[in-house]
Amino acid sequence: MALSRAQGVLDELKALFGPRALLSRAAKEVYRYDAILVGPEPLAVVLPESREEVAALVRLARRHGVVLVPRGAGSGLSGGAVPEEGSIVVAFTRMTRLEVDPHTQTAWAEPGVTTARVSEAARPYGLFYPPDPASYRTSTLGGNLAENAGGPLCFKYGVTGDYVLELEWVDDEGGIQRQGRAAYDLPGLLIGSEGTLGLVTGARLRLLPLPRHRAALLAHFPGVEPLAEAVSEAVASGAVPARMEFMDPACAGAVEDYLRMGLPRGRALLLVETDGEEADLVEEELSLVEASARRHGAEVVRAAGEAEAEALWRARRAVSPALGRIRPKRVNEDIAVPRSALPRVVREIEALGKAFGLVVVQFGHIGDGNLHPNILFDPRRESEEKVWELAHEIARVALRHGGVLSGEHGIGLMKRDFMLEAVDPETLGALHRVKEALDPLGLFNPGKVLP
């Protein structure tokens, strides 16, 4: 961008946003990366406080031909919030209004509200907000909506988009739009579009009554194959557990090294929680899972009470820090495959890791066939190029087995070019046409999702 034009933009930003327009290199530094990729320094970072300010910003960007990169907490794992040169980062962390309406069992939330806060605010009314990405203490609803985020609870309860009754966003002309889920479901189109079709400024979310009872177990198997079979059998028998998480032996070992909680070595772990209104039924549902697990050679430990159950979920949440101790860096892949293909997929990815000479551990939301193969590496000793090549090969395994490129982390920058292998040219053309229809000037998050 020509310097004089840039200066004009910066002057206007300063006038409009005052100290909420971050312009110094130091202030902008932390807005260059999300949880997986780093980008160049943006022209500016702006922290709007209302839908009207967001609209004004879009009009400014339009006038000057500057592009906008929306951003929540930057916990994304596909580079979606990473700026490009000359762009303005729109960080929504100051738009944090949240209103729970117990009467309609809904909440109105601005995009900067963190995921966990919704359930916290709903709890006094006996309600909760189910979508629970493992990042829920830091991730924002804006980011969740843009990625259509899932989480452990999503096998039973569904993903972010399933809880959106109404969406408000600023379009490419700076108009403020608001629509329910009607004919021509634009909210549904915006959800999961990773900030490339408009800037989300609010959503009416559906809340559910908090289940009264919970029960949990840990099952360990000789391998991932019998584990996946046990899960399929339990689901076929009618069990709909709230959470079903698995770890391969390498991942379980890393967690045990970290927590020293007595997890067995060399075993594939399955963590299961059932929930509901009736203690009996909750127990019985768990028994269905337990029986299938035992039939497939597992040893099963039931959590006695809330505290023991909490310890199990602590183990699951410890995966991230535990893996950080093995190698300083990691690429967190995210694929989804038909559950029946899971054992083969896990095996093929294991073999790929060995062939590349890189450490790969696997875990994920097994109910949905959502797998997170993580490549652990030390950039001082291992080639980053090889790591990305392996990530690409892992995505190919998913496609070969009838799966998809991303289970929940999105396409972003990281998987944009893989889209050419995942989507046929016809459909890709349609995606481009939608993008051009809603953002003809390409103002919103350019270079993401679409190759």
Place this chain on the structure above:
Amino acid sequence: MALSRAQGVLDELKALFGPRALLSRAAKEVYRYDAILVGPEPLAVVLPESREEVAALVRLARRHGVVLVPRGAGSGLSGGAVPEEGSIVVAFTRMTRLEVDPHTQTAWAEPGVTTARVSEAARPYGLFYPPDPASYRTSTLGGNLAENAGGPLCFKYGVTGDYVLELEWVDDEGGIQRQGRAAYDLPGLLIGSEGTLGLVTGARLRLLPLPRHRAALLAHFPGVEPLAEAVSEAVASGAVPARMEFMDPACAGAVEDYLRMGLPRGRALLLVETDGEEADLVEEELSLVEASARRHGAEVVRAAGEAEAEALWRARRAVSPALGRIRPKRVNEDIAVPRSALPRVVREIEALGKAFGLVVVQFGHIGDGNLHPNILFDPRRESEEKVWELAHEIARVALRHGGVLSGEHGIGLMKRDFMLEAVDPETLGALHRVKEALDPLGLFNPGKVLP
């Protein structure tokens, strides 16, 4: 259309489709109307048998500048399948391939498959397909997808779109597209777009395990107000009944006149069914509803066993024929309002009926606040113009109370012009842009949905 051009189109249709291109006036006659409106005679009716034939038809239409009106069973209630002059009706009733895959608990269905057939084919595997419009014995999946149809089960189980894992459609260039529910959710955009964005040629549907137990009750109340309050209270207490249908006293009276099954006179009726894996829980959930009903002055009759429950649902299904005996014609309105507004809305609509001097009865899926005020009339004695005026006023009542124009029947022709009052110009502009992006020549179902 110039005669010579029309002749060219007809010749090509004959060559491509043989006797499946219906060209005579008599053969085309039944394709002029759906369950609520009649249109002019189309140029031709075509009955394709494969996606490739649909694609060829789109290319033909494109070449000749002829528009296409997709059609399922014609059971629609907003005029969506009604042809315009010179159009080709594409009737999907011969595309009826259906394959259930019990392993993945899914089914692949072509658009001409009737709704009821999916559950019938799934039943031997202990599975079912929840979306159940009251028209499910005749309506097709193509029509269900285009309208995003609901039904009595949708309070607990959700609507058609919630069961679509993958959608296949033919685009405006005759390309065959197929996409899962990923970033840029085009399937979600097509679902509910009433045939205006593409022609659906197939869908992968999610199936659920059949619930093992059911229980049902009939509660009758002094009026709609305490009935609606009882429902809200029951839902707030954690009950999620599978079905909750209500009838106002006029509707209940019509059903009793028709069936003579001993329904009380002058009372508002609530029919409730709970279902699930555990007989105890299913009973307990029903008890929650029963208790709230009694607290609001209802008398409650529990169905003893399947046969009595079936009789209750027969009463609900008898609404259509029962109303047909009161006046020869009716306009079936379809609005959705916040459940808390329902008593006031019902009262206002009652008053409107009186003011217009027309018979209005009301019933619907009360769990979702989905109301079907029906205007009954005799076109020989009552002004049809006045009937449509009243229908418009009813839609306005919904909008005034924070509701929407259509709960499940769609916008079609019937409510197209009401859209101007329901959707702000900004959002309407966005809808038009999407239409232009996916169908720039306006080939698909012109004149529907968008004013």
